[in-house]
Amino acid sequence: MLNGFHPLPKLALCLAWIVASLLVFRLSFQIALFVAASVLLLVDAHIPPRRLLALMVPFALFGFGFFTTSVLFRADTGFAFQMAREQGGAPDAAPGLVLFFRVLACGMVSAVFAATTDPGRFVRALMFHLRLPAPMGFALLQAMHMVPDLRAEMLQLRMARAIRLGRPLRRIASPAEIGALAIPALAYAIRRATRAALSFEARGMQPGATRTHLPQPPITGRDWTLLALGLGLLVAALSAVGAAGP
Structure with a gap:
């Protein structure tokens, strides 16, 4: 399904999920986003479980310091507490644990885009639709x-x-x-x-020269439907987090 999704709406949807992850300081939201992205990689992108675990390693190492201080030593850093205060973190969740799963969630969402998008098609779409030089x-x-x-x-x-x-x-x-x-x-x-x-x-790559393009796949109604569905799920998740309270 995601392999046929137009790269530009898919990019907008992935960026919306990442921005939401950066703005919402709730452990439940980060875990839900991480699980959803992992399931998409397993089911839709057909990534083997071993390779999926390998994809998680760089992101897990990046947030491992927050995880160890929160879970093993139960002493969160001042940065983690500051992030929790500024973003309204829930008091029942260790701030370092939230930051750890935030790194995993953002990493897996970016992996969804990278694993289901043809790089050549993405660059051609940028050139054709967004006028990339x-x-x-x-x-x-x-x-x-x-x-x-x-x-x-x-x-x-x-x-x-x-x-x-x-x-x-x-x-x-x-x-x-x-x-x-x-x-x-x-x-x-x-x-x-x-x-x-x-x-x-x-190819005559002079700046400002007029160029022709081969026909590129347009953004279809199916792409807009998938974008609306993804944004709807995001709004539903945010509403559920808001209804749960601090």
């Missing part, structure tokens, strides 16, 4: 394609080096191996950058 849009496309290509090139370089040295390929590259491959990887990046520059010249 063509040089900036094509630069973003080049960067998004170069990162996975550089990873594949590094793997090929490591395989060639392992064959030359007559030993099996290690699963994790050692610092010495990374240092030995730094120059070849840099040469590959320079070649890619040169080709990208030639491609820009061939």
Whole structure:
């Protein structure tokens, strides 16, 4: 369902949920948002549970300090108490615990957008609907394609080096191996950058030049319906939090 959702309304909906998470200092709301995003990743985006847990690790590490001080040591920081006072936090919830689940909730909502959106379609939608300058849009496309290509090139370089040295390929590259491959990887990046520059010249990427676009998928009634449904669920969750009181 979300894979066919137009990127721009989907972005607006995800940003609305993130802003709500940043404004509402309630543990129940953060947990509900975190669970909802996780279920969408499992059911709609078909993310395996192991990969979903791996996605949570960076966000969990970011908020782990708040979690340990609140749950293990029961001594919240002054920053957590200040956030709770400014945003009307509930007294029955540890402020650090709310901040921990806020990080997880915002991270999972952003993961929903990233996992269900084609990057090329998103950039083309920005260029077509929001008039993103063509040089900036094509630069973003080049960067998004170069990162996975550089990873594949590094793997090929490591395989060639392992064959030359007559030993099996290690699963994790050692610092010495990374240092030995730094120059070849840099040469590959320079070649890619040169080709990208030639491609820009061939496409006539002068600022302010009039350009044509291939037909892009419009924002349909289904997209507006999904946006309204998502915003309606957000309003219902906020109303439930407000009805529960401080």
